[in-house]
Amino acid sequence: MFEILAKERIGPGVNRAVISAPDIARAHKPGQFIILRTQENGERIPLTVADKDAEKGTITLVWQEVGVTTYYMGTMCPGDKLQDLCGPLGKPTHIEKFGTVVGVGGGIGVAPLYPITKGMHDAGNHVITILGARTEGLLIMTDDMKKVSDETLIATDDGSFGIHGFVTQVLQGLIDKGTKIDLCAAIGPVPMMRAVVKVTKAANIPTVVSLNPIMVDGTGMCGACRVEVGGKTMFGCVDGPEFDGFEVDFDLLMKRLAMYKGPELIALNKFRETPRGCECEIPGGTS
Amino acid sequence: MTEQEQPKPAKPKIPRQKMREQDPLERAHNFYEVALGYDNDLALLESSRCLKCKKPYCMAGCPVEVDIPDFISMVKAGDVLGASWKLKEKNSLPRIAGRVCPQESQCESKCVLNKKGKGEPCAIGRLERYVADWAAEHAEGKMPELPKPTGLKVGVVGSGPAGLTLAGALIKKGVAVTVFEALHELGGVLVYGIPEFRLPKAIVRSEIDELRQLGVEFKTNWVVGRIETVDDLLEKRKFDAVFIGTGAGAPLFLRIPGENLNGVYSANEYLTRSNLMKAYMFPEWDTPVAKGRRVVVFGGGNVAMDSARTALRLGAEEVTIVYRRTMDELPARSEEVHHAIEEGVKFQLLTAPQEILGKETGWAVGVKCQKMELGEPDDSGRRRPVPVAGAYFDIECDTVIVAIGNAANPLVPSTTKNLETNKWGNIVADLETGKTSKDRVWAGGDIVTGAATVILAMGAGRKSALSMLQTFGI
Ligand SMILES: Cc1cc2nc3c(=O)[nH]c(=O)nc-3n(C[C@H](O)[C@H](O)[C@H](O)COP(=O)(O)OP(=O)(O)OC[C@H]3O[C@@H](n4cnc5c(N)ncnc54)[C@H](O)[C@@H]3O)c2cc1C
Ligand SMILES: Cc1cc2nc3c(=O)[nH]c(=O)nc-3n(C[C@H](O)[C@H](O)[C@H](O)COP(=O)(O)OP(=O)(O)OC[C@H]3O[C@@H](n4cnc5c(N)ncnc54)[C@H](O)[C@@H]3O)c2cc1C
Ligand code: SF4
Ligand code: FES
Numbered sequence: 001m002f003e004i005l006a007k008e009r010i011g012p013g014v015n016r017a018v019i020s021a022p023d024i025a026r027a028h029k030p031g032q033f034i035i036l037r038t039q040e041n042g043e044r045i046p047l048t049v050a051d052k053d054a055e056k057g058t059i060t061l062v063w064q065e066v067g068v069t070t071y072y073m074g075t076m077c078p079g080d081k082l083q084d085l086c087g088p089l090g091k092p093t094h095i096e097k098f099g100t101v102v103g104v105g106g107g108i109g110v111a112p113l114y115p116i117t118k119g120m121h122d123a124g125n126h127v128i129t130i131l132g133a134r135t136e137g138l139l140i141m142t143d144d145m146k147k148v149s150d151e152t153l154i155a156t157d158d159g160s161f162g163i164h165g166f167v168t169q170v171l172q173g174l175i176d177k178g179t180k181i182d183l184c185a186a187i188g189p190v191p192m193m194r195a196v197v198k199v200t201k202a203a204n205i206p207t208v209v210s211l212n213p214i215m216v217d218g219t220g221m222c223g224a225c226r227v228e229v230g231g232k233t234m235f236g237c238v239d240g241p242e243f244d245g246f247e248v249d250f251d252l253l254m255k256r257l258a259m260y261k262g263p264e265l266i267a268l269n270k271f272r273e274t275p276r277g278c279e280c281e282i283p284g285g286t287s
Numbered sequence: 288m289t290e291q292e293q294p295k296p297a298k299p300k301i302p303r304q305k306m307r308e309q310d311p312l313e314r315a316h317n318f319y320e321v322a323l324g325y326d327n328d329l330a331l332l333e334s335s336r337c338l339k340c341k342k343p344y345c346m347a348g349c350p351v352e353v354d355i356p357d358f359i360s361m362v363k364a365g366d367v368l369g370a371s372w373k374l375k376e377k378n379s380l381p382r383i384a385g386r387v388c389p390q391e392s393q394c395e396s397k398c399v400l401n402k403k404g405k406g407e408p409c410a411i412g413r414l415e416r417y418v419a420d421w422a423a424e425h426a427e428g429k430m431p432e433l434p435k436p437t438g439l440k441v442g443v444v445g446s447g448p449a450g451l452t453l454a455g456a457l458i459k460k461g462v463a464v465t466v467f468e469a470l471h472e473l474g475g476v477l478v479y480g481i482p483e484f485r486l487p488k489a490i491v492r493s494e495i496d497e498l499r500q501l502g503v504e505f506k507t508n509w510v511v512g513r514i515e516t517v518d519d520l521l522e523k524r525k526f527d528a529v530f531i532g533t534g535a536g537a538p539l540f541l542r543i544p545g546e547n548l549n550g551v552y553s554a555n556e557y558l559t560r561s562n563l564m565k566a567y568m569f570p571e572w573d574t575p576v577a578k579g580r581r582v583v584v585f586g587g588g589n590v591a592m593d594s595a596r597t598a599l600r601l602g603a604e605e606v607t608i609v610y611r612r613t614m615d616e617l618p619a620r621s622e623e624v625h626h627a628i629e630e631g632v633k634f635q636l637l638t639a640p641q642e643i644l645g646k647e648t649g650w651a652v653g654v655k656c657q658k659m660e661l662g663e664p665d666d667s668g669r670r671r672p673v674p675v676a677g678a679y680f681d682i683e684c685d686t687v688i689v690a691i692g693n694a695a696n697p698l699v700p701s702t703t704k705n706l707e708t709n710k711w712g713n714i715v716a717d718l719e720t721g722k723t724s725k726d727r728v729w730a731g732g733d734i735v736t737g738a739a740t741v742i743l744a745m746g747a748g749r750k751s752a753l754s755m756l757q758t759f760g761i
Binding site (some may be wrong): 026256 | 540
């Protein structure tokens with residue numbers, strides 16, 4: 001069993017937890033994820049390893065509450081244990097000295113972007129990060145990101161913090177200014193990644209995106225995580241999760257992510273009626 | 288020979304005894320086991336049919352060479368527990384084998400009673416199931432004596448029937464064994480693929496618990512190749528040998544248009560959601576699965592039958608198996624085909640899917656099919672299906688399950704130095720010993736042969752264990 005050592009709420013519906021998982025902490029590389037199950041009758045869900053401490057044998061997960069599992073995890077407390085934690089899974093990010101790397105993170109996507117940014121920074125790249133959210137309260141991990149970036153630009157849709165606008169506008173601004181960008185890494189909601197790719201493609205800047213298809217096993221056994229890249233079917237869990245952004249069929253990914261909308265709502269409503277977990281927090285609360 | 292010329296048997300012939308089964312209409316809507324097994328009387332009656340042949344052909348048909356006439360005669364003599372020990376000498380998972388082995392094409396096909404013409408071989412598989420179940424229910428806690436530990440230790444990658452069998456064989460010789468499994472539950476296809484109604488999970492678990500009691504160590508959620516590689520197991524963890532039994536776990540697709548539409552599943556995903564993740568208990572269990580109204584399954588093997596029958600149980604109104612050849616060529620166990628038909632699964636034979644049709648929302652709405660006919664035999668000796676020119680038709684459906692086979696998962700081969708694979712990605716290993724191109728590494732089961740059977744995987748596990756023991760000088 002994998003014990004939660006620390007947990008905090010870092011934004012509305014966004015949590016961060018440090019979990020004891022020595023084997024995974026030792027093996028993990030940036031870009032990789034884990035699959036967890038909270039309890040016996042729980043679902044297997046993938047989450048990126050946002051940080052790790054190999055010596056202490058811990059990993060950090062950051063998650064947004066969107067459905068049963070993530071809401072339930074939101075109610076878990078230090079001392080609680082996760083039933084299963086499988087990983088690290090997926091191909092590690094290809095890290096080398098490219099020159100200037102721009103990391104674009106939207107919403108919860110900042111969490112998975114963090115280890116990649118850190119890796120790129122450690123490899124000697126000049127790292128510019130562009131972080132975005134709908135509003136100030138939804139920005140996460142900005143201080144962590146600043147520590148591993150040479151420049152950090154922040155944008156909010158409503159202008160409540162930083163630049164008023166979308167991350168894509170900020171990115172376009174950099175390009176227009178003549179900043180030489182050698183690689184862009186974008187992680188966030190699918191529409192955001194699609195929009196980023198539109199900008200970088202026009203400027204011919206190689207772009208990797210980290211995809212979040214629905215998964216079951218995460219080892220290449222089931223094919224649930226099918227995505228189309230360059231017209232070919234790939235498995236997000238073993239061929240990815242990172243892919244060449246220019247080649248990804250984002251529309252297909254969006255449709256596949258909506259596959260279980262109906263059942264997920266049923267499950268969430270049932271959970272709200274009979275919540276499980278610790279009673280010190282209201283499931284789905286935003287405090 | 289005509290009827291009249293045939294010599295009259297001295298005593299009335301006992302017919303092959305049927306197993307009790309759940310009523311087809313009822314069972315098509317529940318996940319309880321279909322076949323209920325023999326009771327003591329039926330088992331006694333059936334065992335009395337065995338001739339205890341001097342030359343037991345049946346044994347030659349058994350991939351692990353169970354002492355069939357011996358164990359059956361012990362049943363006849365009333366020593367069921369003894370029969371179970373006899374079974375376990377060769378087969379460490381008899382409750383499983385008794386349920387899923389294709390007996391009709393193995394031991395039973397060679398049985399002398401079968402050869403005598405009437406096609407009613409002794410029901411070896413059903414007796415095996417009876418004996419092993421009886422022993423599990425009545426002989427709890429009775430353990431065989433273990434030898435002193437040898438100090439040797441072996442790492443096993445994958446907890447399918449191959450890995451489990453090897454683990455059982457080695458621990459009984461005093462070799463320490465650690466089994467590494469990627470999933471959260473042990474058993475491989477036995478727990479994620481084969482449905483509860485054919486092989487209850489509790490049975491797989493009880494067989495595994497027995498191994499655990501013998502001292503086998505199990506590590507779940509442990510993906511070899513990601514946490515540590517096979518080389519790490521040998522070098523860092525100092526295992527004396529490693530056995531790779533990772534199975535054939537990568538689903539194949541037809542690569543036809545529409546295969547990534549919503550509602551289109553690989554059989555592995557569909558069955559894993561239902562079995563391992565208990566989607567049939569949704570929302571009590573969190574994992575959902577599309578409960579199709581009209582379901583089409585591509586393929587004709589055990590996997591296709593399991594998918595089709597699972598779909599019925601999840602509430603589908605109509606389930607159709609689409610297969611390229613005819614009923615005679617279906618590769619599934621005949622008992623399962625029979626069960627599927629009884630339960631109401633439809634068969635659209637001599638038919639090949641061309642395209643999965645979808646609507647704007649991304650959901651499947653039907654399958655475009657082509658009629659086929661049988662042409663000349665191909666390399667496999669089966670007559671090759673060839674398209675009938677211009678003969679296309681559509682089947683309306685909302686869920687499609689692709690059950691056309693599995694390929695080797697590349698994770699372990701691609702992260703292991705000097706491990707030879709063939710052009711399909713299967714690990715190359717000697718079929719008699721399980722030895723691979725890499726020193727101290729053995730492999731067996733579906734990862735070597737491609738998708739095969741439980742008993743062949745067990746046979747491979749057993750042979751590798753023997754070969755390891757020989758190498759160790761035990
Ligand atoms: C490789 C990978 C890494 C990920 N890393 C993170 C992470 O670090 N932090 C984080 O918060 N989330 C991450 N996700 C997404 C996370 O897995 C989902 O949010 C989670 O599975 C939802 O589970 P649930 O039971 O709470 O909700 P469900 O009830 O399963 O779903 C509720 C809603 O979320 C949507 N959804 C379901 N699965 C996903 C998915 N995989 N991606 C996006 N939306 C989904 C559904 O369409 C639905 O609308 C990652 C996904 C992948 C594939
Ligand atoms: C739906 C279905 C129905 C079937 N029905 C029958 C039947 O009725 N009769 C019959 O005889 N056969 C049947 N078969 C075939 C039979 O199940 C297989 O031939 C048999 O299970 C193969 O055993 P194995 O030990 O080689 O591998 P598997 O059972 O495939 O087990 C391999 C295990 O290794 C694990 N693994 C893989 N990679 C790694 C890794 N890197 N690290 C750690 N663990 C890993 C997997 O998670 C899995 O648990 C069926 C198969 C399916 C899919
Ligand atoms: S061949 Fe048939 S009759 Fe003869 S020993 Fe084997 S099971 Fe009994
Ligand atoms: S999640 Fe099953 S193959 Fe990727």
